[in-house]
Amino acid sequence: xxxxxxxxxxxxxxxxxxxxxxxxxxxxxxxxxxxxxxxxxxxxxxxxxxxxxxxxxxxxxxxxxxxxxxxxxxxxxxxxxxxxxxxxxxxxxxxxxxxxxxxxxxxxxxxxxxxxxxxxxxxxxxxxxxxxxxxxxxxxxxxxxxxxxxxxxxxxxxxxxxxxxxxxxxxxxxxxxxxxxxxxxxxxxxxxxxxxxxxxxxxxxxxxxxxxxxxxxxxxxxxxxxxxxxxxxxxxxxxxxxxxxxxxxxxxxxxxxxxxxxxxxxxxxxxxxxxxxxxxxxxxxxxxxxxxxxxxxxxxxxxxxxxxxxxxxxxxxxxxxxxxxxxxxxxxxxxxxxxxxxxxxxxxxxxxxxxxxxxxxxxxxxxxxxxxxxxxxxxxxxxxxxxxxxxxxxxxxxxxxxxxxxxxxxxxxxxxxxxxxxxxxxxxxxxxxxxxxxxxxxxxxxxxxxxxxxxxxxxxxxxxxxxxxxxxxxxxxxxxxxxxxxxxxxxxxxxxxxxxxxxxxxxxxxx
Numbered sequence: 001x002x003x004x005x006x007x008x009x010x011x012x013x014x015x016x017x018x019x020x021x022x023x024x025x026x027x028x029x030x031x032x033x034x035x036x037x038x039x040x041x042x043x044x045x046x047x048x049x050x051x052x053x054x055x056x057x058x059x060x061x062x063x064x065x066x067x068x069x070x071x072x073x074x075x076x077x078x079x080x081x082x083x084x085x086x087x088x089x090x091x092x093x094x095x096x097x098x099x100x101x102x103x104x105x106x107x108x109x110x111x112x113x114x115x116x117x118x119x120x121x122x123x124x125x126x127x128x129x130x131x132x133x134x135x136x137x138x139x140x141x142x143x144x145x146x147x148x149x150x151x152x153x154x155x156x157x158x159x160x161x162x163x164x165x166x167x168x169x170x171x172x173x174x175x176x177x178x179x180x181x182x183x184x185x186x187x188x189x190x191x192x193x194x195x196x197x198x199x200x201x202x203x204x205x206x207x208x209x210x211x212x213x214x215x216x217x218x219x220x221x222x223x224x225x226x227x228x229x230x231x232x233x234x235x236x237x238x239x240x241x242x243x244x245x246x247x248x249x250x251x252x253x254x255x256x257x258x259x260x261x262x263x264x265x266x267x268x269x270x271x272x273x274x275x276x277x278x279x280x281x282x283x284x285x286x287x288x289x290x291x292x293x294x295x296x297x298x299x300x301x302x303x304x305x306x307x308x309x310x311x312x313x314x315x316x317x318x319x320x321x322x323x324x325x326x327x328x329x330x331x332x333x334x335x336x337x338x339x340x341x342x343x344x345x346x347x348x349x350x351x352x353x354x355x356x357x358x359x360x361x362x363x364x365x366x367x368x369x370x371x372x373x374x375x376x377x378x379x380x381x382x383x384x385x386x387x388x389x390x391x392x393x394x395x396x397x398x399x400x401x402x403x404x405x406x407x408x409x410x411x412x413x414x415x416x417x418x419x420x421x422x423x424x425x426x427x428x429x430x431x432x433x434x435x436x437x438x439x440x441x442x443x444x445x446x447x448x449x450x451x452x453x454x455x456x457x458x459x460x461x462x463x464x465x466x467x468x469x470x471x472x473x474x475x476x477x478x479x480x481x482x483x484x485x486x487x488x489x490x491x492x493x494x495x496x497x498x499x500x501x502x503x504x505x506x507x508x509x510x511x
Contacts, residue, residue, distance in 0.1 A: 007085035415498075
C-alpha cells in the first residue's frame with residue numbers, strides 16, 4: 001500500500017516544522033518534519049538549514065520507506081487507507097522495528113481492530129535524561145493517530161509517484177554518431193532513453209553516467225551496430241556559453257597564484273558569479289582562487305589547459321562569448337539550438353510577465369534545460385536557461401496532478417511573483433545565505449490557477465549547491481549568480497508579477 005496525504009498531514013502536525021536543525025525532546029538533531037537522516041544517509045547536524053520544499057521531499061522520502069516496510073509487515077491483513085496511514089505515522093515515530101514487535105501488530109493479525117486501536121495509547125513515553133517519561137506531545141499524537149485509524153469515512157487517496165526513468169536503467173551502451181558520442185540507456189532489452197553528449201570532456205561523461213545508479217555495466221557497441229531508433233536528448237557539457245558582459249574590465253598582465261590587485265578582485269567576483277568558488281574577494285590570488293580558475297578552464301578548455309593561469313584567452317572567455325537576447329526577438333538565443341515543446345501561451349501586447357517552457361535538451365546533471373523568458377510590453381526582451389526539480393524526477397505535470405514532496409519540477413499553471421528576499425541585504429550576493437540550496441537571495445512564487453496544487457514553498461533562486469547537489473526540490477533554479485543578476489534586473493525594470501509555467505499540457509492560462 002501507498003500512503004495518502006492524510007498520513008503526511010498527521011505527521012506534519014505532530015512533528016512540527018523546522019527549517020533549522022534542532023534537538024528533539026530526546027536530544028537527537030532533527031530538521032524539517034522530523035527528519036533525522038537525509039536521503040543520502042547522512043545524519044542531520046545542528047546548524048543545518050533546508051527549504052520548505054526540501055522538508056516536504058525528505059518527509060515523503062522517509063514515509064515511503066516506512067510504508068514499504070509496514071506493507072510487508074501487514075501483508076495479508078485487509079486495511080483501509082486511513083488505517084494504513086495511521087500505522088505509517090505511528091511507525092514513522094516509533095520505528096518499524098518497534099511496530100514489528102508490537103502487540104498492535106499482533107492484534108491486527110488476529111483481525112481484532114478494536115483492540116489494535118487501544119494499543120496506540122500505550123506508546124506515549126520517550127527516553128529523557130535516561131528515564132522513560134510520559135510526553136504530553138506523544139499522548140496527543142497517539143489520540144490523533146487512533147482517530148485516523150478508526151475513521152471510516154473520508155478515506156485518503158494513495159499518492160502514486162512515477163518511477164524515474166534513470167532508476168529503470170540496468171546497463172549503458174556507447175555509440176559514435178559522426179563526431180558525437182551517443183549513450184543508450186537500457187532497461188533489460190528495452191531502450192529507456194538515448195542521449196547525445198555534446199561535450200568531449202571526461203568529467204562530463206562521468207557526470208552523465210552517474211545519473212544511472214542502478215546501471216551495473218557500460219559497454220561499447222560494435223562498430224556495425226546501428227543506434228536504436230528513438231528521439232535523442234541532447235546533453236550539454238558543464239562549460240555553457242556565457243552571455244557577454246558590456247564593457248568588461250581590462251587585463252594588462254597574466255594573473256597567477258601570488259598576484260595581487262584590483263584585477264584579481266574582478267577575477268574573484270566573476271568566478272563567484274559564474275558558480276565557481278573563487279573565495280573571498282580580497283584581491284589576493286591564493287589557492288582557492290587558483291582551484292576555481294582550474295575548474296573553469298577544465299570545463300571550457302579541457303583538463304590539459306587547466307593550469308590556473310589567467311591570460312588573454314581565459315580572461316576573454318570569463319566575460320562572455322554570446323550576445324544577450326535582442327529586444328522584440330521571438331527566437332531562442334540559447335548558445336546551442338534546442339527545440340522546445342509547443343507553447344500555447346501567446347505574448348500579449350502591453351503586458352510585463354515571465355514565462356517558463358521546456359526544451360528537449362538536458363544539462364550534464366540530468367535536469368531538462370528550461371527557458372525562463374522576460375516579456376516587456378508584450379515583447380520578448382531577454383531569456384535565461386534554468387532548471388527545476390531533481391535530476392531523477394524530471395516529470396512535468398499539471399498543477400492538480402503534482403504531488404507535494406515529489407522533487408518534480410514546478411507544475412504548469414499561472415503563478416504570482418513575490419518580492420525579492422535577501423538573506424543579508426539588497427544586492428548582497430557574497431554575504432549570508434538563506435539555506436545551502438538557495439543561497440543569498442530568492443523570490444517566492446504563489447500558485448494562482450487553474451484550480452489548486454499540493455505544491456508549496458516554490459521559489460526562484462540560484463542553484464546554489466549545484467556542484468554537490470544539482471537541481472532543486474521543485475523550485476526554479478538559476479544556474480549562476482551572473483544570470484540571477486540579470487533576472488533581478490528584469491524584476492526591477494518593470495516589476496512583473498505574472499509567471500506562466502507552460503509545459504504544453506494545455507492548462508496554462510492565457511496571458
